[in-house]
Amino acid sequence: MIRFNEHNEIIREDAYRAIVVGLQWKEDISRSMDELEGLCEADGITVEGRVEQSLKRPDNATLIGSGKVKELAELCANMDVDTVVFNDELSGVQIRNLEEALNVRVIDRTILILDIFADRATSPEGKLQVELAQLQYRMPRLTGFGKSLSRLGGGIGTRGPGEKKLETDRRHIAGRIDDIKSELEKIVKNRKIQRAERERNEIPVVALMGYTNSGKSAIMNALLSEAAQLQNSSDANKSVESRDMLFATLDAQHRRISLGKGKDFVLIDTVGFVSGLPHSLVEAFKSTLEEVRDADLLVHVVDASYENRDFQIEVTENVIRQLTSKGTPTIMAYNKMDIAEERPIDATGNEAVFLSAKTGEGVGELSEKICEVIFGDMEEICVLIPYDKGNITSYLCENGQIESMEYVATGTRIKGKFKTEDIKRHAWKYIEQS
Ligand SMILES: Nc1nc2c(ncn2[C@@H]2O[C@H](COP(=O)(O)OP(=O)(O)OP(=O)(O)O)[C@@H](O)[C@H]2O)c(=O)[nH]1
Ligand SMILES: [Mg+2]
Incomplete structure (x- = not known):
């Protein structure tokens, strides 16, 4: 769980007990609420309860209605929770009002996702990108942050020293944002040189994209082991981490896959997506995902065993659209067929492969399709x-x-x-x- 110290550095604390809250005002939120619980779990927060409210439109001051706020305050006290996690992104004012009324730490889906990313980032670039996204989220909310994110405490919104402090804070953050941006630019420049090298060698690039936990990393490992078998080598050390948790992969991983007869390509395993992925995060990760934009082929991995996979396909396609301007050829890879109840019907109009990275079934077909697209004849x-x-x-x-x-x-x-x-x-x- 996230907090900032007086130098605007992130400090973490453990073991939170929370109630998740969702406002039903547009589309059905049950799936995204389930996901919010999953995100809490991924961040080490124990979910003790769930509260939903239907309203025609969100309340400017507190998002949910005032009656519901009172109910929630009682619930927090009775259940002895220390955190309330809102499914919708909150404004600074809403955070402040809610913290005052509920007397617990209030966070939203965005800050939760950013926090998980902050925890998972290992490369210098990943860390900078997450920090950038956090600061950009924080900047317009400086006046609002209370218990969770501000070090100004009671001084917020009051005239005098508090305000001065706020101005210093704002300047400090703006300065840091500029520093990070220029550091990131340097990294990007460096990577461009590496990429130019690869382009000179004309090695095609294939990127695995998809919802988090759909099995992108598992597919990468399956393709690596298929290639190792073909080449009679043991390249086990090339495998990537594949785990049953959200956002297991954060930093893009590159592996060269050789399928013999000169059929070599670079496979990139990327960060997974989730609904309501903060815009600032997508922006921050654009440079990492730049290679995806220039990839010769995208493999869109879908968890075929998940009944709401169409929703996940839509979310992924939306992010892909934000990242890529041209129509990169795409293969749909319906994964986890070993536990899927039925064979999904593909409605995306792309080539589709049905496979299981776990049992290996269909992996050969996927590599054949990849070769067909990138090597043609x-x-x-x-x-x-x-x-x-x-x-x-x-x-x-x-x-x-x-x-x-x-x-x-x-x-x-x-x-x-x-x-x-x-x-x-x-x-x-x-x-x-x-
Ligand atoms: N039953 C089954 N499980 C699978 C299959 N492929 C992957 N998994 C499991 O699904 C979970 C997620 O797999 P990952 O490969 O980490 O998924 P990912 O898409 O890389 O996820 P992130 O990196 O978190 O976005 C792991 O527990 C895998 O063991 C499959 O074909 N069948
Ligand atoms: Mg992964």
């Missing part, structure tokens, strides 16, 4: 091009995936993957038998 050959045919050598270098090049007495020996059409047109005469 490419073939691996070895050619020996005479030195007077330099134009063919340069054409192949520009249009193929070169694995090795060697200068021998009679010409340039090139091993690589080329489009069947290119081979037919330019290189068939020079193919060497392997």
